Amino acid sequence: MAFRKLQETVRPFESVRKTTCGNCPAGCGLKVFLKDGKPTDIFGDEEHPLNKGSICPKGLLTCFYHDHPERLTTPAIRQSLSEPFRDAGWDEAIDFTAKKLKHLIDRNGADSIVIYGRQSDPFDYTAAGDRLAQCLKVPYGPSRFHPAPVDANGLTSRMFGVPIANLQTNSPRDWCNSRCILLYCCDLAASDPITLGPILDARDRGATLLCIDQHDSVTSSKATMALRVKPGTQSVLLGGILHLLLRRNSVDTDFVAEWTEGFEALGSEVEKFTPEMVCRTCGVDPLRLNRFVELLGAAKPVQVIAGGGISRRFLTGAEFFGCAAVACLSGSIGIPGGGVNFLGVSPFSGDRAGEGDGRGGVHLERLLAEGKTIGSLFWHGNPCIGLTGGKETRAALSRIPLIVHLSSCKNGTYQLSHVFLPVSHWLEYDGIYTRSNGRAVQAHGKVADPPGDCRSRLDFWVDLAGALGLPAFDSLAKTSRAERDSAFCDAMLRQNPLTSAIGFDRLDPNRNAPGGILWPCAESSLLEFESTRFVRGTVRGQNILFQRNRSLDSSGKRFPTASGKIEFPPFSPAERARSSEPAHPLMLITGMAVDSLDQFGDFVFGKNGEEGRFVKINPRLAEAIGVKNGDSVTVENARGQVRAPARLTDDVDVSVVWVPEGAYPDQDLQCAGPMSLFDIPAHGRAPDSFALVTAYKTGSDRNLSRERIVRFLAGGH
Secondary structure (H helix, E strand, O other), X not given: OOOOOOOOOOOOOOEEEEEXXXXXXXXXXXXXXXXXXXXXXXXXXXXXXXXXXXXXXXXXXXXXXXXXXXXXXXXXXXXXXXXXXXXXXXXXXXXXXHHHHHXXXXXXXXXXXXXXXXXXXXXXXXXXXXXXXXXXXXXXXXXXXXXXXXXXXXXXXXXHOOOHHHOEOOOHHHHHHOOEEEEEOOOHHHHOHHHHHHHHHHHHOOOEEEEEEOOOOHHHHOOOEEEEOOOOOHHHHHHHHHHHHHHOOOOOHHHHHHHEEOHHHXXXXXXXXXXXXXXXXXXXXXXXHHHHHHHHHOOOOEEEEEOOHHHHHHOEHHHHHHHHHHHHHOOOOOOOOOEEEEOOEOOOOHHHHOOOOOOOOOOHHHHHHOOOOOOEEEEXXXXXXXXXXXXXXXHHHHOOOEEEEEEOOOOHHHHOOOEEEEEOOOOOOOEEEOOEOOOEEEEEOOOOOOOOOOEOXXXXXXXXXXXXXXXXXXXXXXXXXXXXXXXHHHHHXXXXXXXXXXXXXXXXOOOOOOOOEEOOXXXXXXXXXXXXXXXXXXXXXXXXXXXXXXXXXXXXXXXXXXOOOEEOOOOOOOOOOOOOEOOEOEEEEEEOOOOOOOOOHHHHHOOOOOOXXXXXXXXXXXXXXXXXXXXXXXXXXXXXEEEEEEXXXXXXXXXXXXXXXXXXXXXXXXXXXXXXXXXXXXXXXXXOOOEEEEEEEOOOOHHHHHHHHHHHHHOOO
């Protein structure tokens, strides 16, 4: 019998191509097995330094996607939402869009155009969409719609001299050197599974693994110790942790004295966060809080990792600052195994990308609620599922004269659009991944031809600019369509000061070492593997930032701040929780299912109706309102409702219900997912991490159920 490696298929194939998975910011290497030019199987690349041959359910989905029967591959157009879509050619759909867009610009002005973007959108959609927006002088390009992190006072940016959206001090290859890792509001086992691997490796080597989150999860179950806090109070808990670390002198005094400014002010700011106040506010047991801080203060180096998947957008600048301060107090900056890493960062985010108002960008829902005249809206994927505001937002969207949707399947966003353009999957064109959990820029190459009339997002923007007579992409005019994507990516990398030494040809995993190149990378010397007595690089570039005697730029400073040191500006963590209302006594929080992808995950698995959706509810709360495991539960407030089967579990507090964000009742109800029950975010702040709701067994008396909940919570459970 011949034994095969785990990463080799047993299906017939003719060739193998390496690429990078684009389904989450982990950036895993993949091997795609091809026959007759089509993918027949996908495995992890055993030579990739991150996943080492592993692959998660999100990556496995890709194998079923290319020729899936429900994938849409033909453009479609309609004059109004009351009409059915009719199929059209790509050129016809572009001309239809351009003519309507010109008319709307003449009527409402260019500032009525909104090109919506999210952090999860592909690079070519965001970067090329921004370029077209600049050419049209449109104020609302894709990079303006990144609502997190909200660093309103520039706390973290002032702290390190680096925009918060660019801050990762080391790479996952170095996490195994940590002696303590604190995961803050990131359920990586669900949102970015392979990123959890290096963390578990460190734990298995003896590191202490600590977790803070609003609910228990698979990730927290792997921890040495986890604290579950009342939704909205995480920032207060950070203040209490800093208070106790200082009170117990669990501080690297030499590092603080030599490399920080404003340390005394930090102590004054956190003095009010006494253990008594923190435990009362956050719902944490005092003994567990003390033990948690003991574990955190007893180990060095400390690694703090924050904001994964969905939770990233809820976090505030004060929370990121508090996370960074924990690492700083232990002297764990610029050394192997230490640091602070905010997940999903990108060299194309932050002040350099036009998000530099410090308020976390623009919220589409806020524009709609304020009556902003939107003549045309462009968006990608399935953004409706993450919009807040419920009925109000959906009604405002239905009044927009032209909505253009770039996607691959019929979803809630498709139902609200006038023009549908089928786009290529990342297996079907050349591109780059810049949003990363490991500070790496990686490439995905064209592995297979796209089906039907699917084209890349760059093709859409270039063709639309041509139909409008705009010079936005003149530099690509002499480039063939086959070379257009790689040429655009190469130019964007060269223009960015954080990636200027990286060329697209240096990223191809079929011709280069897999894993990409770490940024910042402005010098050719950084294109090599790092090799010192502390670090043996497995990815090209600088693994650890802020090392002693090394600077990030030409200033020659270890930290690019005014003082050349870490600066502690005033820190004021605040509780985001609101007192419960009698009409809505529960808190709804959301998360991500491990097999969920907002673009195509549900239809690949054939999920529909109730399948794939559930409401996590505490068994004691369920008993109080007469709900049994599997019963249909309705969660609602004034903005709308969500229905799903109950899943009884102690993962959530008795005052909390949890629904996966990707869940929505069906396509006809459009964007009525759990996020639709959330308030529209206020200016200058992140969205709340929870919504106030009530819950009841579907078909039962909602008022009676609400009264029972209020009595149950008032009675001390």
